[in-house]
Every structure is written in C-alpha cells, then in structure tokens.
Amino acid sequence: MLNRRRMLQAAFSGAGVAMGVPSPRSFAAPTESGLPSATLRSGGGPKRIVFFMQNQGFDPRTCIPKGMKHSGSLGTAKLPEPISPLEPFKDRLHIINGLHGTHTSPSHSAFFGALGGYRGGDGVPPSGSTIDYELSKVLPQTMLPHLCIGMDSIENMKTKPTIARLSASGAGQPIFMHSNPNHLYQLLYGGIAEGEIRRQHEARSNVMNKIEALAAAKGQSLPAEDQHRYGQFVRGFQDTNGLREQLSTISEHLRQFAPKVDERYAQPEFETDWHDRLLDLGISSLTSGITNTLTIGSGRGEIFGAWKGLGIDQQGHNLGHMDQPDNPIWIKIRQYNSRMLVRIMEKLESIPEGSGTMMDNTLIVYTSNNADKQHTNGANWPVMLLGNCGGIFKTGCFTQIDGKRPINSLYTTLLRVAGQNVDRFNMSEQMAKKFDEGNGPLSEVLA
Template sequence: MLSRRKLLQGIAASTGAAFGAPLATERVLASPIGNATPKRIVFFMQNQGFDPATCIPAGMKNSGSLAKANLPEPISALEPYKERLHIINGLHGLHTSPSHSAFFGALGGYRGSDGVPPSASTIDYELSKALPETSLPHLCIGMDSIENMKTKPTIATLSASGAGQPIFMHSNPNHLYQMLYGGISSGDIRKQHEARSSVFSQVEMLAAMKGRTLPASEQQRYGQYVQGFKDVNGLRTRLDTVADHLRKFAPAVDERYTKPEFETDWHDCLLDLGISALTSGITNTLTIGSGRGEIFGAWKGLGIEQQGHNLGHMAQPDNPIWVKIRQYNSRMLVRIMEKLESVPEGNGSMMDNTLIVYTSNNADKQHTNGANWPVMLLGNLDGAFKSGCFTQLDGKRPINALYTSLLRAAGQNVDSFNMDEKAAKKFDEGTGPLKEVLV
C-alpha cells in the first residue's frame, strides 16, 4: 500500500516537471502571438513492440502512395483516414538498447533501461516548450491492468524534462479528473477537490519552511519537491479562473470511473480526459503510454485473458490477440481525430493543426535490438508533414532524426536531437531532419 508521504511525493514530482504558463480564457486564444497557427502533438506509445507487418499493406515493399492500398486488419479502423496517414518503416534505435523497453530512451533517443533515470529530456517535453503556451504544457496518461493503475496511480517511465527529471503519467482517471476539473464539479468530487487543495496548500507552506533549515547541499533537491506543490496549487488557481470555459469540455463522470468492470473502462476514461485537455486548450502535448512503458499491460475488456510479459512473446502478425489490441488502439486514434476534427480552428479544424505519433517504446518486438522502429503519423501539423503515403527507409537513420523533424515543424531550427557528434558518427549516416517525411 502506498504511504501518504509516497503519494504526495509522486504528485509533487509529476506536476513539478510538467506545469507551466497561464491558460487563455478561450480555447482559440491558447495560441501563439500574432497570426501563427496553434499546433499540438500526441504521442501514443504501445508496449511490447510494433511489428511492421501489422501496419504495412500487403505487397508494399517500396515507398509510395496509400491511396490504392488496403490497410492490414490490425489498423483497418484507419482505412477512412488513409489520406492523413504516413507509415514509416526502417528507422532504428540500436543506440537505445530497447530489449524489453527503451523506457525514457524511446522518446529520448538515448540508452534506456529498467530503473535507470533519464539522461536528458524527451522529445514530447521539448515540443511542449516549443508549442503555444498552455496551463499544462505536457500531460502524460498511462494505461495498464486495473490492479497496477490502482496501486501505482502515477508512474514515470517514458517522459522526462531533463537528466534525472522524470515526468509522471496519470493512471487513475478519478485523480486526473479532480486535478483538471475538480474546481467546476459538484458533490463528492468538489468536496474531495477542496480537501486536497487545502492539504496541498498547507504542505507547500510547511515544506517551504522546512527547506530553509536544510543544509545547502540538500536545499536544491528539496526545492524541486516544494516546487511541485507550488505548481499543483498554481494549476488549480489558473484553471479556476477559466471555470466557465472548462465546463464546455469536461467529460461526464459515470460508473466507469468509480466501478470499472475492466481496465479498458479506465483506459477509455483516461483517453476522454486526454482529449478534453487538448480540445479545451489545457495542454498542447499529450503522451499516452499503453502498457506504461513497461512489460506489463492488460486488455481483459477486449476478451483477452493473457496479460503482461507473455504478450510480448507472442508473434503479432495474424495473432488474434494482437489484432484485437492493435484494433483497439486504432479506434482510440480515430476517437482523437474525430473529436479534434469536430472543433473549428482557423479555416479548418483542430485536427488540421495536429500530429499524432504512434509507435512502441521497444521498436518492432519484445527482446529486440532496435534495428527497425516502425512509426505511424496521423495528421500533418498544418501542412508540415507528408501524408497518405508509406515510406521505406534503409535502416541507417535513428529515431532521433524523426524527433529532429518534429522540432523543425514546431519552429525550432535544430539539426539534431540528443545525439552528439560522436554518437552520430556511429549511429546516423545522414544529417538533419528526415527529408522523406517533411513537406
């Protein structure tokens, strides 16, 4: 059982790494100054690997258009959205040593391992800084078995704001709902929100007082802990100022939250909250960890009794279990796109200014060396990325090159991401972003 101290530390750590600037009073105002287009990015990370055979149309060996291709059964839900889809095969992550998972290295483009802290920031965090400022620049949600989500409602394995600075995923939708919408709720949710707010305010004050008495060597580390509570309280204040606006976007709370039959009930609730955070303008960067970056995960709500590590030892192509999981993921991607498509923005919709990146935190399969790291892109981020196509690369460029491309599209004039000259000589036979994906 989690102690209150550990729970508070987890909350403080998760918020301290992610919260930022004030939220605009209307969603359309949560955009860059001037005439720049608002942009947002979603990362969907499935554990246990992403076998290319589950996404590449049969017979496609070379790069080309998807217009006349039939998508494989696992991603068939995306068939109506082929013009928005870009399937990429042939990137590598050899330098991340993924095996069971690359953990922070999957989004960081560096060596990662179980229990090893991040050695640098991850691409999702860096993009959250480059994109328009919002109240919560970066939101991470993690989906797992119901037992794991209850006993470990926050966990950090995929995202980081810097070396040794993990960002926590939220896995209990009740806690996340309170954090985002407690101030506009009523009944028990409102009472719990107010009680937590009072406790956090007191903890911040007491912690700040205690910190001043510590030795100088301990003050910096303790200061991060205190800052976490300042950020929690600051977020609550900022969201309270736009309560009327948020009421338009808050999901309805039903028994899936309080009495989930299966873990997929909570998965769906978490996705609803993530989507609402995007459409309301609370955040512009959403990271979804299906399996939470580890070797576990469960999908009993899909009729799948097997769970955890065993799933990683099953071949994915033509496997009915993995077909169900990948179809479920594809339906989630469709839900995100449909909702964003329904919200007007500029001369189009929010989806026109969004990019969804779907891949795995350990390349193509369990126990992989990372030689092939398939990725699917959905959307084009206001015309920055090519879509409606399949790109076959030669395996000589790392995932870092894709991340460099994302930063370029977000307006950052960079030629590399988390790869110094020495590493590039060994693992990257090209330079700069991927010309094959950018317009």
C-alpha cells in the same frame, strides 16, 4: 536556474503525493472560438502533438499493406486488419518503416530511450530530456505544457496511480504518467465538479495549501546546505497549488470540455474502462487548451499491460512472446489502439481553429517503446504519423527507409517544423558517426 518540473517531482516524491503535474504556465483567456488564445498561432507547424506509445513492439507486418515493399501511395492499398479502423483516414496517414534504434538497446523496452533516442533500460534513469518534453516547450504555450497518461492492468493502475517510464525533462528528471482517471479528473476539473469529487478536491486543496505553508516555514530553520533542496520541495507544492488556482480562473471555459463522470470512474469492470476514461481526459485537455502535448503509454512503457475488456485473458509479458501478424489477440489490441487514434482525430476535427480545425494543426505519432517486437535489437522501428499540419508532412503514403537513420532523425524533424534550428536530437557527433548516415531532418516525411 532551477528546473521547476524537477522541483515538483521532488515534492511529490518526498511528500508521497502521486499527481505528477509539470510546472504550470500562465494561461491566456478564451477567445471567441472558445479556445484559449495561447493555442492559436500563425506561421505553420504543429500547434499540438500526441505521442501514442504501445508496449510489446510494433510489428511492421501489422501496418504495411500486403504487397507493398517499396515507398508509394496508400490510395489504392487496403490497410491490414490490425489498423483497419484507420482506413477512412489513410489520406492523413504516413506509415514509415526502416528507422532504427539500435543505440537505445530496447530489448523488452527502451523506456526513456524510446522518446529520448538514447540508451535506456529497466531501472535506468533518463540521460536527457525526451522529444515530447522538448516540443512542449516550443509549441504554443498552454497552462499545463505536457500531460502524460499511462494505461495498464487495473491492479497496476490502482496500486501505482503514477509511474515514470517514458518521458523526462532532463537527465535524472522523469515525468510521471497519470493512470488513475479519478485523480486526473480531480486535478483538471475538480474545481467545477460536484458531489464527492468536489469534496475530495477541496479537501486535497486545503491539505496542499497547509503543507506548502508549513514546509515554507520549517525550511527556514534548516542548515544552509539543506535549504536549496528543501526549496525545491516547497516550490513543488507552490506549482501544484498554482496550477489549481489557474484552472479555477477559467472554470466556465472548462465546463464546455470536461468529460461526464459515470460509474466506470469509480467502479470499472475492466481496465479498458479506465483506459477509455483516461483517453477522454487526454482529449479534453487538448480540446480545452489545457495542454499542447499529450503522451499516451499503452502498457506504460513496461512489459506488462492487460486488455481483458477486449476479451483477452492473456496479459503482461506473455503477450510479447506472441507473433503479432494474423494473431487474433494482437489484432484486437491494435484495432483498439486504432479506434483510440480515430477518437482523437474525430474530436479535434469537430472543433474549428483558425481557417480549419484543430486536427489540421495536430500531429499524432504512433509507435512502440521497444521497436518492432519484444526482445528486439531495435534494428527496425516502425512509426505511423497522422496529420499533415497544413501540408508540412507527407500523408497518404508508405515510406521504406534503408535502416541507416535513427529515430532521432524523426525527432529532429519534429523540432525543425516546430521552429527549432537543430540538426540532431540527443546524439553527439561521435554517436552520429556510428548510428546515423545522414544529418538534419528526415526528408522523407516532409512534403
């Protein structure tokens, strides 16, 4: 069977259309609570998941309270300054230290290997699907199963509005991150927008429809050996146009969640203006029920990145050569990230779902795409989890692991709680003998 995400990506690559849309799914009508019924499910486990990947490494000393050398409660501990915005939420926080990713060869970045749990590298295509994509298939279905957003310098986001470095749907099948909030707004909310955004949306829609029809007609005259590949190209446009049509059927529902467009979309003063707008769109895609899996790449999985809006003149590779603990620059960046996590939690907490709120059914995973630091060997890969998903995950604690289990074991755990009976993720028995001294889920994170 043909992979429809691959078709879509082939279409965008061949046509030069930088929208990065995964294959859409059928979408349930909104319920009385305002959320599409596809997001409501009984039986426990997360209903949605957010991955927040920071580049340049995640030094454990920026998240582990001083004096904590062994696993224990965070109840009386004071969180380090870089993650201090999370202090009011530490009863929902689980800090994990001691997982490893040596097999991913991260160095400057593990790229696709960070979420794939396999060997990565600059310019190396993904060797398999990543955990965010696999979870998007088994979580409650939504119209757009997986959304990726990437934050970088304003120059990089403008010149490369989509880029693929972190997520994949299979071997050689990257998933693109959106980095231009104007393009992403048009995709999600162009049908209910007004003014110039609406005109651009309609113009692009007309072009896409014409290209689909023209491509389908021209493809019939190709030699038989080329028709299969060309069919992927055509179905890519069909998927894009199909998603737009599905979104138009729930336009009134979307009006409740669409972010307000302001001058920072078209005229950002700093790259953080676009970072914040992208986060708004990511949050709205969750709260509206458009997607159930959101991947955020701060630095887009590479060695670049800029935060001039925080008063930081240094950018890119230089940031990775700075020690993170007690560094005022990294304190600003990490606190900015933490405030983003708080914004996600507070918004999800404000929306009822079932007998609780959306946050009660959401897990947030915060880590880095290159373990603990730049030029790392991946021997220590700190992770923070936020949310307990109905008591499934331990929270309000710090866990020190002995460094003998890989990040794959955490990803196996996420698949298990999502209902998949798996003992390993992207790790053969031969690989496991070398890199994993355990088997199955990471019991330390489960309640």
